[in-house]
Amino acid sequence: xxxxxxxxxxxxxxxxxxxxxxxxxxxxxxxxxxxxxxxxxxxxxxxxxxxxxxxxxxxxxxxxxxxxxxxxxxxxxxxxxxxxxxxxxxxxxxxxxxxxxxxxxxxxxxxxxxxxxxxxxxxxxxxxxxxxxxxxxxxxxxxxxxxxxxxxxxxxxxxxxxxxxxxxxxxxxxxxxxxxxxxxxxxxxxxxxxxxxxxxxxxxxxxxxxxxxxxxxxxxxxxxxxxxxxxxxxxxxxxxxxxxxxxxxxxxxxxxxxxxxxxxxxxxxxxxxxxxxxxxxxxxxxxxxxxxxxxxxxxxxxxxxxxxxxxxxxxxxxxxxxxxxxxxxxxxxxxxxxxxxxxxxxxxxxxxxxxxxxxxxxxxxxxxxxxxxxxxxxxxxxxxxxxxxxxxxxxxxxxxxxxxxxxxxxxxxxxxxxxxxxxxxxx
Numbered sequence: 001x002x003x004x005x006x007x008x009x010x011x012x013x014x015x016x017x018x019x020x021x022x023x024x025x026x027x028x029x030x031x032x033x034x035x036x037x038x039x040x041x042x043x044x045x046x047x048x049x050x051x052x053x054x055x056x057x058x059x060x061x062x063x064x065x066x067x068x069x070x071x072x073x074x075x076x077x078x079x080x081x082x083x084x085x086x087x088x089x090x091x092x093x094x095x096x097x098x099x100x101x102x103x104x105x106x107x108x109x110x111x112x113x114x115x116x117x118x119x120x121x122x123x124x125x126x127x128x129x130x131x132x133x134x135x136x137x138x139x140x141x142x143x144x145x146x147x148x149x150x151x152x153x154x155x156x157x158x159x160x161x162x163x164x165x166x167x168x169x170x171x172x173x174x175x176x177x178x179x180x181x182x183x184x185x186x187x188x189x190x191x192x193x194x195x196x197x198x199x200x201x202x203x204x205x206x207x208x209x210x211x212x213x214x215x216x217x218x219x220x221x222x223x224x225x226x227x228x229x230x231x232x233x234x235x236x237x238x239x240x241x242x243x244x245x246x247x248x249x250x251x252x253x254x255x256x257x258x259x260x261x262x263x264x265x266x267x268x269x270x271x272x273x274x275x276x277x278x279x280x281x282x283x284x285x286x287x288x289x290x291x292x293x294x295x296x297x298x299x300x301x302x303x304x305x306x307x308x309x310x311x312x313x314x315x316x317x318x319x320x321x322x323x324x325x326x327x328x329x330x331x332x333x334x335x336x337x338x339x340x341x342x343x344x345x346x347x348x349x350x351x352x353x354x355x356x357x358x359x360x361x362x363x364x365x366x367x368x369x370x371x372x373x374x375x376x377x378x379x380x381x382x383x384x385x386x387x388x389x390x391x392x393x394x395x396x397x398x399x400x401x402x403x404x405x406x407x408x409x410x411x412x413x414x415x416x417x418x419x420x421x422x423x424x425x426x427x
Contacts, residue, residue, distance in 0.1 A: 119222070135181075233290065246275070363390060
């Protein structure tokens with residue numbers, strides 16, 4: 001990595017899995033940000049570690065019905081491993097390209113919050129502004145602020161439960177973000193604003209609309225100016241609404257989703273292809289596309305607060321990610337905190353994606369599976385399994401290995417992923 005440090009709701013899905021077992025003093029469109037993490041040792045991780053990592057990914061591929069995966073693991077003290085595994089199609093022979101583009105899913109949420117904090121630092125809006133100040137045609141959301149949309153503490157409902165069958169049935173349809181938000185606003189409030197973490201895709205869509213109003217730019221341009229350009233994420237963008245593959249100028253990871261047959265058995269051998277789809281159903285909640293190197297670099301920037309201005313404390317006072325969550329798993333600022341790691345995970349039709357980084361050690365993991373049928377907790381669990389494996393890798397040149405202090409073991413999540421398998425055993 002070039003940079004140095006400078007269906008189901010994700011939390012609910014992860015609860016099921018747990019139950020089973022890039023310095024910056026401000027940012028403008030022309031600023032290039034340095035991510036302040038330990039310098040990356042050049043070279044590959046040891047063969048034995050790579051084998052462990054590969055075994056973990058292939059096991060999760062089997063469990064999720066994925067024919068392919070792309071993974072990046074960066075341990076600054078030891079080396080890195082970036083690889084494409086499997087094939088583009090189930091039973092096919094075309095190998096997965098590690099440089100392929102894919103849909104980043106709900107990592108988009110953290111990026112939207114990056115833009116919010118940057119625009120606020122310029123004085124164009126405030127985190128404490130009410131949503132109705134910036135988004136027209138919405139109900140009077142008492143006590144719902146732009147900051148609460150980023151933190152997902154607004155209590156606003158989600159649109160995915162109502163619309164997922166529609167966009168799976170008609171993946172080329174272009175969705176208006178106001179329409180998406182209306183479905184979430186039409187749901188019963190999940191809780192009193194500020195009283196807890198309430199997963200809400202509609203909240204991040206409303207936040208995107210507010211950013212468009214405050215800047216006079218499209219959401220795609222806002223993210224480009226405040227996030228992608230400053231971090232030199234050259235393969236990352238928020239696409240237009242027109243249905244397309246994640247990239248039209250380079251390799252693409254094909255994306256699929258399996259469905260159950262008439263006997264209730266998941267069809268993992270012949271999943272439905274969702275590579276070509278409108279990103280409009282995700283918009284500023286989950287519409288971004290990226291590649292694994294960009295995603296890893298972004299995770300480091302997120303964890304280290306590279307895009308924050310002086311005085312901004314985005315992850316202060318985190319909340320439990322769900323009722324009964326372990327104390328090490330919290331949420332704030334459009335991201336999850338898992339032990340010492342900060343990141344995001346989730347799904348977009350065809351893809352399960354996760355990216356997490358520890359700002360102190362620089363340990364970073366990014367991974368995508370190309371079947372979105374499984375619980376999103378599977379890809380989060382895989383990212384944490386990979387982090388646990390990589391955290392033990394010896395330092396190059398006999399140096400010291402940093403103490404990651406992760407509150408989980410690799411085996412814990414390996415077992416949980418297998419237990420959460422959606423595909424029948426091979427005959």
